[in-house]
Amino acid sequence: MNNATDKNSGKKSPARASVYVSPGGIEVWSVRSDVAPLIALSFMMEGGSTQDPEGKEGVTQMMARLLDEGAGPYSSDQFQEELASRAIEMSFSVGYDSFSGSLKTLASNADKAFELLRLALLEPHFEETSIERVKAQTIAGLRYQQNDPGFMSSRALTSEAFPGHAYGRPVSGTVESNTAITRADIIEAHARVVSKAQLKVAVVGAFDEAQLGRLLDHAFAELPAANRLISVSPITIMNRGKRIIRELDVPQSVVRFGYEGLAWTDPDFTASFILNHIYGGGSFTSRLFQEVREKRGLAYSVGTSLSNYRQTAVSWGYTATKNERVSECLDVIVEEMKRLKAEGPSANELQQAKDYLTGSYALGFDTSTKIAYQLVQIAFEGLGIDYLDRRNALVNTVSLEDINRVSERIFGDCKLLVAIAGKPEGL
Template identity: 60%
Template structure:
């Protein structure tokens, strides 16, 4: 048995749960090795909650949370963060608005107070709103000629037509221009609630102190969110090839098939399958066949995407316009072969060794641990998932991989988007 498999039961972090007097739960890893604390949190409800015709609202909201809050306008708020070397940031995805905080323990009072203000009392000052709007629109105009961005946006539009997932998280020039301050205030009140947040805290902070800080920060938020329902959807357009005309010498390609969510019993076998197909960087089948053997592309790969209401296996590559057809044929043939024949014993063993042995690399800083825990909590995988995860991978068999393949890469022909001027399509 390999060293990685022998250590499959090892956990890179010992995780505990804490519930504050106000009923707010956080997963925590206490460590005084370094005098700092890292916090990660995820609120249910992201870009899928954007108002109709105003895609990009949730992203604008997240970018404005630290652009002035409470008594502090933007410059003053940022100055207080900088004076104490406090790191505070927010992100938006289709299903969530997330954030993180990192501070020296000595500055925890200031850090947690600024976090409370950002979450509960954002100002949405007119000058800040217009500045963030202008920055967003400038970015969108710049990206309009970027083949990778164009291909990705078109992929989601074709894969999830008429669905919130089909809208770009960053919006469009027109939709961002239409967003009002009232839209941002309403979205903030609907999404940011203490009842729909997952919190992880890592570092030098005792349980009783953390409990009080949780109530101070998150207790200031409404109890419940007011989210619009988002319907389930399967990836659409399978077998379809769409060309987005761009005058570039190399076409950028996005392709995808239905997938499995994190909470599906076959997700772990699908994860191993994906590593063998295209997720394993230099060792994957697609990398070997597309780049190493034929020189069709500099890079090629696949990954699993799991959302609240759908999941997919999707991939990327880029190649000369003259070789797009050949490249797509190789990808389709290799995907079909893996689905029909399954992996070799050697491929399966090496994939499991790598996925088990590399897992701890995602836990080498307090911030990484906090983000991992918040994501695991958001996906409802259980507080013991870190301890179980490597054992689950070690137990994957060839039969498991074949079953996962039949439900994903073998279930349908891929939806393919090509941004460029491919010859022969």
């Protein structure tokens, strides 16, 4: 892999990627690496669970899970044997806005690996026996999760954050919606999502340009040129200031909370990223970790993260504490938000956050699979292939004034949407 020095930080940037367009018109971000005789591929297509029809939530995810359950001339067992006998790793997944896949293979098995990928995407069987088995597995998992406090609180939070919207519905669906899914629904989901339209591909490994073009065209060139996506309307997080309780007889309540976020393409996103690190995203160094766990012993774990979707952006938080201390824990979380908004971070806090975020960035690129995934994610978000070179410089240019401005946008009135699963006292 070619590593380049970041001119602005003096540190190594994770990878030097180049853009290549195959003879069949498939664009790929690629990194050539002969360190190991491997090829890793990641791809993303527009359209995830937001494309599920009402009452059939989970159908896109079920479609993705069935792609390697028999395709082309191979039955389900035969397809898995073809993968296993050559140590080929293939998987497919669904998010709110994306259908994605990954492939890892020895370079010597690349032709067969890309042929199996082509078959999975173009000629899946969707046999009734496989559908019933995958459906039964999904429903069993959902039933098990119905008594899991983490699952319950997360489900309550998203449904209240985006009521009546596709983002408020679960990616995996419900027991009822999965039960209602038919083979025709799965075929329709496949036709709706799987296409070359807005396809993003990243490949890392031991290949030459001619081989790469041939492999890409074999896997993707025959896909339909257009998708049939359902439009999704923009939305912002709703019901801030509301607390939802899902009663569950457990000694410890699980808490999820949400507030405003910024999209990756927002000019203030990098400042919001650093602000999140200082507030709750910095693991052992964050304000919440210090105030909630270290000083008061209210919880073992507490933190926040950012989520970006095509039509919204949100900040999520999590913790778990004894039922009798939930109210106190929430008070500390809100008060620390208010304090950070009013006073801002110290210059030392800001510098420590920058040092960590720039220094640790390369850790997400320590394998071919991670590099391919990161590249395709950057492409999917429309950040540009030079983002890897620009990213640390963007972090280093954020000022205290930027942080204070962004805290006004994100924290606002410091009201949280809170969902609790357990038996909290005093709420």
